[in-house]
Amino acid sequence: MTTRIYADDIAIDVTRKKIKNIHLKVLPPNGEVRISAPKWVAKRALQDFARSKLDWIRAQQLKISQQPRATVPAFVDGEMHYLFGRPLTLRVEDTGRVPLVQRQDATLVLRVAPGSDCDTRRAAVYAWYRRELETALQPLVVYWQRQLGVSVERISLRSMRTRWGSCTPARRAIRLNLELAKTPLHCLEYVLVHELVHLIEPSHNHRFVLLMDRFLPLWRAWRDELNETQLSQY
Numbered sequence: 001m002t003t004r005i006y007a008d009d010i011a012i013d014v015t016r017k018k019i020k021n022i023h024l025k026v027l028p029p030n031g032e033v034r035i036s037a038p039k040w041v042a043k044r045a046l047q048d049f050a051r052s053k054l055d056w057i058r059a060q061q062l063k064i065s066q067q068p069r070a071t072v073p074a075f076v077d078g079e080m081h082y083l084f085g086r087p088l089t090l091r092v093e094d095t096g097r098v099p100l101v102q103r104q105d106a107t108l109v110l111r112v113a114p115g116s117d118c119d120t121r122r123a124a125v126y127a128w129y130r131r132e133l134e135t136a137l138q139p140l141v142v143y144w145q146r147q148l149g150v151s152v153e154r155i156s157l158r159s160m161r162t163r164w165g166s167c168t169p170a171r172r173a174i175r176l177n178l179e180l181a182k183t184p185l186h187c188l189e190y191v192l193v194h195e196l197v198h199l200i201e202p203s204h205n206h207r208f209v210l211l212m213d214r215f216l217p218l219w220r221a222w223r224d225e226l227n228e229t230q231l232s233q234y
């Protein structure tokens with residue numbers, strides 16, 4: 001159950017939960033304020049609590065507003081791109097006929113025809129991301145199928161806006177977000193294991209959590225890392 005309170009001009013959404021303490025959060029990207037509170041704390045007490053934290057709330061909101069916003073890549077020379085968490089500087093050379101993408105140390109070389117547009121460049125870079133992701137996935141899929149004793153029928157890679165992966169147990173099919181080529185490898189491994197565990201347990205119940213704990217004890221940290229990554233951040 002969510003209600004709204006105010007501290008000065010700041011609106012705060014309050015969620016009542018079965019918890020012992022009051023938790024206050026200021027969330028990116030808009031500096032939204034949320035409180036989780038035990039059911040027995042009175043609204044008045046929450047308002048007093050929020051008011052006592054006003055300086056802290058405003059400081060957090062300022063910090064968030066000063067963080068650089070995600071920008072849409074234009075695939076121009078000097079732009080930063082990521083491969084498995086490693087930053088690469090894009091170097092565009094307009095000397096090729098067929099687009100070619102190659103990594104040279106910390107440089108991502110994109111060879112395109114003179115006057116190529118953003119869509120052509122993006123398509124070339126994403127085709128390269130797809131190959132890199134397929135290569136990285138191969139040993140992981142072999143290893144984790146054996147560890148978990150499952151077999152997957154089909155793994156497809158797609159750009160998705162809202163999720164990192166999904167699983168259709170009935171078809172033994174897994175879908176992974178192409179954007180995982182940009183996050184650190186352990187994040188890719190976490191999403192893969194999560195979806196493979198769904199072949200054993202389709203829902204996120206207690207059994208699912210036990211399986212994750214057993215096979216990938218650090219999964220919570222990696223999930224949190226991914227959740228802090230906005231899909232459009234890279």
Ligand SMILES: [Zn+2]
Pocket residue numbers: 194198204
């Ligand atoms: Zn799931």
